[in-house]
Structures are given as structure tokens and as C-alpha cells.
Amino acid sequence: AIDVAPAVRALTPYEAVTSQSAIEARPDGETTFKLDWNEATIAPSPRVNEAIQAYLSGNRDLNWYPQLGSKDLLGALEGYTGLSSEHLMASNGSDDALQLICNTFLSEGDEVVAPVPTYNHFVVFAQSRGAKITKVQGDSPFDKNLEGIYEAMSPDTRILYLVSPNNPTGKVLDPEDVEGLCRAYPRTLVILDEAYFEFAQTTGIELVREYPNLIVTRTFSKAFGLAGLRVGYLAADPDLVEGLSRIYNPKSVNALGQVGAIAALNDLDYLNDFLAEVEESKELLRDFFASKNAEAYITPANFVVVRVPQISDTLGQLEQRGVYVRDRSSYPGLEGCLRMSVGTVEQTECLLERLEEVF
Numbered sequence: 001a002i003d004v005a006p007a008v009r010a011l012t013p014y015e016a017v018t019s020q021s022a023i024e025a026r027p028d029g030e031t032t033f034k035l036d037w038n039e040a041t042i043a044p045s046p047r048v049n050e051a052i053q054a055y056l057s058g059n060r061d062l063n064w065y066p067q068l069g070s071k072d073l074l075g076a077l078e079g080y081t082g083l084s085s086e087h088l089m090a091s092n093g094s095d096d097a098l099q100l101i102c103n104t105f106l107s108e109g110d111e112v113v114a115p116v117p118t119y120n121h122f123v124v125f126a127q128s129r130g131a132k133i134t135k136v137q138g139d140s141p142f143d144k145n146l147e148g149i150y151e152a153m154s155p156d157t158r159i160l161y162l163v164s165p166n167n168p169t170g171k172v173l174d175p176e177d178v179e180g181l182c183r184a185y186p187r188t189l190v191i192l193d194e195a196y197f198e199f200a201q202t203t204g205i206e207l208v209r210e211y212p213n214l215i216v217t218r219t220f221s222k223a224f225g226l227a228g229l230r231v232g233y234l235a236a237d238p239d240l241v242e243g244l245s246r247i248y249n250p251k252s253v254n255a256l257g258q259v260g261a262i263a264a265l266n267d268l269d270y271l272n273d274f275l276a277e278v279e280e281s282k283e284l285l286r287d288f289f290a291s292k293n294a295e296a297y298i299t300p301a302n303f304v305v306v307r308v309p310q311i312s313d314t315l316g317q318l319e320q321r322g323v324y325v326r327d328r329s330s331y332p333g334l335e336g337c338l339r340m341s342v343g344t345v346e347q348t349e350c351l352l353e354r355l356e357e358v359f
């Protein structure tokens with residue numbers, strides 16, 4: 001066989017932890033609850049489907065490549081982010097943005113600092129470039145642990161990867177925290193992954209106007225409910241965008257993804273209704289777990305983390321009831337913990353009947 005590149009040799013294939021039944025499951029509120037991947041639990045705005053249908057029945061059929069550089073989508077994102085499009089770049093999910101950043105800026109042996117637990121796929125992208133990862137672990141995974149980050153940093157740190165709200169802990173960084181790090185380490189590229197921004201409404205995106213070493217990544221996969229379309233974007237200083245554009249693929253966002261994401265941005269009422277539902281559901285879950293004396297973290301994002309005495313028993317009992325959650329017990333500081341997405345109030349009320357039998 002042909003050998004893979006040396007940096008890739010040490011990696012293992014993406015953990016296929018999600019069972020087929022979880023993939024097939026949908027939170028239909030009657031039989032199954034797919035709560036394992038932090039997706040939105042409801043379909044996106046009906047305007048998304050309408051826009052896609054209109055595209056398909058118009059004169060822009062699928063034989064044509066998508067609009068290069070997703071220019072119209074960037075235009076719509078100007079309104080949403082408050083940034084001009086020279087700061088913006090669209091990507092095939094935010095994973096694609098993270099990988100593009102690693103491919104553009106990382107070389108063999110570069111040092112990357114990442115507070116853990118974190119979103120592991122970024123770590124894989126960085127390792128595939130031969131970077132060395134310094135994982136920063138605090139006393140509690142639910143603390144910001146800024147001191148720990150500063151201790152791990154050096155002027156030569158090439159990338160600092162921050163996630164806010166963090167997956168899987170939900171920990172939120174304030175813009176001042178991010179700003180302090182950008183200012184203290186001007187030679188380090190700071191990535192601020194805001195995949196769950198909409199749920200917490202705390203953002204550092206405006207800092208990209210001021211700090212030439214900051215990239216913020218976001219996605220349509222979570223609050224906007226477009227995970228199946230694969231659309232994300234990044235925001236950064238125009239010089240960084242120019243650097244990224246050297247290997248950027250201007251066709252990276254497919255035609256339906258572009259059209260769907262624009263339509264989603266044109267229906268922020270729908271987004272806000274879903275955000276309100278998630279907040280209300282989190283209160284129901286908070287009360288439920290409190291009544292069971294369970295150690296539960298109701299995060300500012302669209303998921304909760306719950307510590308249970310026997311993780312595999314609990315996962316089995318939940319699966320028997322059609323509830324699919326994510327085992328995060330192997331993550332640092334999350335021994336015995338599962339992570340579960342939060343949906344609408346109606347879904348949560350139905351879910352609680354199942355949880356009642358398990359907790």
C-alpha cells in the first residue's frame with residue numbers, strides 16, 4: 001500500500017461511536033430522540049426549503065458550479081455579522097474553515113495550544129500538519145482557566161484554539177478574555193470557534209477589526225439547523241483572509257448550501273423562536289436533574305452535560321428508550337459524563353418521560 005504522510009500515520013480514523021440507529025433516529029417526539037451531535041432538533045426555517053426549491057426549478061440547475069466565493073452569502077453575512085465582506089470567507093461547514101486555517105498557517109513542528117476538553121476535530125486537523133499540541137487542563141473543565149492558558153503560551157506559539165461556548169462544556173469566554181490573549185501574543189494566530197455563538201449571544205467577532213491575529217469561525221449547522229447542507233464561515237483581518245485565499249477553494253460551499261444559508265439569514269424570527277425554545281427547555285431539564293440530585297451542567301449552548309454513576313448502563317437504558325446521547329466520559333475532567341442536545345419544549349416534555357424512567 002502507499003504510505004500516508006508521516007503526520008497522518010499517527011492518527012486514527014474518526015471514531016464511529018454513533019450507532020446506525022442513532023443516525024436514523026429523528027427527534028419525532030414519539031419514538032426517537034437523536035441528541036448526540038448538538039444538531040438543531042427541528043427542521044430549518046421553511047424559507048430554506050422554499051429557496052432551494054426555487055433554485056432547483058429556476059434556470060440555475062445543478063449542472064452549474066455554485067457562485068464562486070459565495071459572494072451573495074457573504075453579502076448576507078455582512079448584515080448578520082456587522083462586518084464588511086473583505087473580513088469574511090464562506091466554508092463547507094466550519095470544519096472546512098478550521099482545516100483551511102491549519103493548512104494555511106501550520107508547518108511541521110509548530111506549537112498549538114488548546115484548552116481541553118475541546119472540539120477534537122480541530123486537533124486532528126492540526127496534527128495532520130505535524131503540529132505539536134499542548135493541551136491545557138484546568139482543575140475543572142467547566143472553568144475558563146485563563147491562568148492555565150497564559151502559562152501554556154509562549155511568544156512562539158503558532159496557534160491558540162479557543163472554543164466559546166466550548167464543546168462539550170459550554171464554557172463561555174468574554175470578548176475581553178480573547179482580546180487580552182490576542183494582545184499578549186501578537187505573533188500567535190488565535191482561533192475563536194463560535195459554532196454555538198447564537199445560543200449564548202456572547203461574541204468576539206468585532207475584535208477581528210482590531211486584531212490582525214484573530215480568526216472567528218462560525219457555522220450554520222447548529223442554531224440555524226443546516227447541518228446537512230454543510231455551511232460555515234470565518235471572520236478575520238483582510239490580510240489573514242488574503243493568506244487563506246491562496247489555498248481557498250471558491251467552490252467549497254455547494255449551490256444549495258449557499259441558497260439555503262442566505263434564506264436562513266433572511267428569517268431571523270425563526271432562529272430567535274428556536275433559541276427561546278431551547279432556553280425554556282433548559283429550564284425544564286435544570287429542574288428535572290435538580291429533582292433527581294443529578295450533577296448536571298446546563299450549558300449556555302444547546303446541550304447539557306450530566307454525570308452519572310454508571311455511564312454504560314445509563315447509555316444502554318437511554319438507547320432502549322430511543323434516546324441517543326453522546327458518551328463524553330473519556331474526556332479530561334468529564335469522567336462519567338454524557339452530553340445531550342436540547343430541543344423544543346414539546347420535545348423536551350416528551351423526553352422527560354423517558355428520562356424519568358432512567359434517572
Ligand code: PMP
Pocket residue numbers: 037038092093094095096119163166167193195218219220221227230231232
Ligand atoms: N466547532 C465546534 C466547536 C463544533 O462542535 C462543531 C460540530 N460539532 C464544529 C466546529 C463543526 O461543525 P460544522 O463543520 O458542521 O460547521
